[in-house]
Amino acid sequence: MHDVLPSYSEAIARPDWLQLAAPFIAITDYPALCRVSRRCWHIFAPILWRDPCAWSKRLGRSTADDTGPFWSRFLLRDAHLLSPRTRELIRVVDVSKAIAINDFNSWAVNARRHFYKLLALLPNVESLLIDDYCRVNARCLDHLDPSRPDRRLLMLSLKNTGHGISRSLTESRHLRALVYLDISGPAPVAFASLDATWLPELRILKMCRKQLTDYRWETWAMLLHLRLWSLDISDNELTDEAVLNLTELIDVHNHLRTTDRFASEGMLERWHPSGAHEQYILRESTLSPVFLPGPRYLIDAPPINNPEGADDPDASWTQVRADGSAPVRPDTLDGVLDLLSRPGVSGATEHLPGRRGITHLHISGNRLTAAGIQELLVHSEGHLELFDCERMLFFPPRRKTTKTYPPSLKAPRLYVSSAMRMSGLPGLGHLFRPVYSSNLRVLRIHHSLVTNIPTLTMDGLRSIECAYLAEKCVFPRLEEAYMLPFLPDMNPRLQSLTLTCVPRYSFGPLICRLAFFFRFLSLQAEALSTLTKKFQAEGGRPLRLVSGLRHVALELEPRMAEEPLDLDVEKLMASGEAPFSFFDSPLTESSKAKPKQPRTIDLWRETPDPSEAPPVKLVRHDTREGDNTMSLNQPNRSDPERQVWVLYSNKTNISGVTHTTNSVVWAGNGWSPNPVIRKYNHLVVNYRLQEGVGPATMHQTRAGAPVGCLLFHTTWLFAAMPQTLELPPDVDSQKKLDVAAELRQRWCRTQEDYQRAKERFPNRQYFTWDGKFEVIDPQPVDNGWLLWKAHNEHEPPYEFTGE
Structure with a gap:
């Protein structure tokens, strides 16, 4: 490990050459080598017997x-034949997948009894993995040998078990050193069982499928605080209301974002709107928005330690971001087992020196929206090294309206179709740049980050029809609103990227977008290789560079277990030489199949008459009546004098006192060649919809917004979405391609193959890349989209209300 320093004795110890050669020796030779000599036994036996179940798989x-x-x-046999010295070498007991779930026979009862006896014979077990396929209860820890009170259990996995973990179990002396705990599944868990008093060393916690709500999670967040560095709460029921509690698990008081790298990465400037969470304004330098090879490829210089704090172990570590060269510590089951098995590494699962709080966060399968993800990443202060969120709701949550007296003027509303579910990450690629995500190196996210194509589902439509609407109807409009998708050089410190929910078939735009991304990925690898050779040729100690993106995975959209059949009944009945009939006598009139008509679907709609809405006050961009975030030092392609600006009044109630703050917000213009800007201007000025005020992002400035201005992000999102979707009569007749097969064909192994392919098909996008590229095909799911319904059946549709 590069991020865990060895002890002094470990650093000066001279390794045995045979121990260095052990990883290169065939696994099947280990049992024979243990019989050669005592020296070989002391080297190979601990490796062979650490996890007997794992080595049995490797040995076949x-x-x-x-x-x-x-x-x-x-x-029944082998454990009792082992010598006490051999049994002391066993560190991992993995009985998952040992007994099937439906095994209620005498063998299951007998195996359970023998398993309890086995644990008493193994005094040095550190990892106990029970999981879902075994009916052994976690109470087996009470059957341990009472003569060994010094037993230290480091890992405990109770995933999908019918029993949970209780306070009486965690009060056991054997769990005081527990580092890894997996309690995923429906079994209940008491709050007090994970208290720091009983589990002070807990660092990795997995609580998936626990039906955690925002209210319940608030209690868990207060209990965990900054104890963990890895948390997995996937497949729960958290919403954007839980984001604030999630940030309490991150050490946000230590800021990693600085202005030291303004020239290559830009800088963030805080903006404090009254009554809302603080936001950031991204100030770009001349080179930071260009994303070209150069200083951004260099790893960070080591910090200068303070000699006055040499006696303080924490003071000698300056709070800075990771240099970008070290890999991220794994937090999976196999990864933690590997960390604990490495010889000569002390404290491999402890917090890194000078750091506290969450650095690995898994929140897939919850009800978070893209706005909630934005808020989480902004307020994480760049501490997240691994972030996993496979899917997020596209539209922000409903605005909570409160009744006022006297009643205010009628406000306009926008209604989102109740039959539509959409997920994606529109225009948030800037949040994954180092200026925001300073330590991010492993990312698992929805594919719309690089494609700008959301995932769409509608009642009564097949998945292939929804994919057609997303690519042919929604994508062109989003492309005009968020012109620049995420590119590899936006964050060259990123090492692994997994794109989720990728459709299996594409009608063209999706494959072009993915091929475009891989082409830039090959250019990044080529630039890193060229710079490395250049620095080596200069002589002396060469400069160290980041590795760049070396692993990309495409996780295909899971198949539905029960895909609805799309049978044309009229065509089926009209087929054949004779008309269809249930009787022997033919029909007198032949039936004729009616041609299908295009279907029009309303995605969102306005109320018919916004005339009763509050009036809009138009102002100049440099008015003194309100806050204006525009900087004179920023280069601006648009003339602020020709734009339309409004004065936005934000009323907040603090301790019973109403405070009003004014801001000058850009309202677009009606003459812009971009239809998104024209629609945005109509919604703000004519329709009086003012939602989601905040600083403009780099995507909106490229679309035509003034640099550094304020705009209404929710209004911009609606302007970027088409109001109606038109489905062709027969989607199956449209040309579609297999996404995985097409990308494999466009991936050239060598530069010679790339040149030959470009000569043969000059109009197709090919790429050559020497990194690891894989396609993940998940298991079929049953009605998996029910988690992404935009609303409850007993609730009204989403509505967005302007002020």
């Missing part, structure tokens, strides 16, 4: 999906 004596035969032999 069991499979990854069925370890029952191995455990039947080991529990």
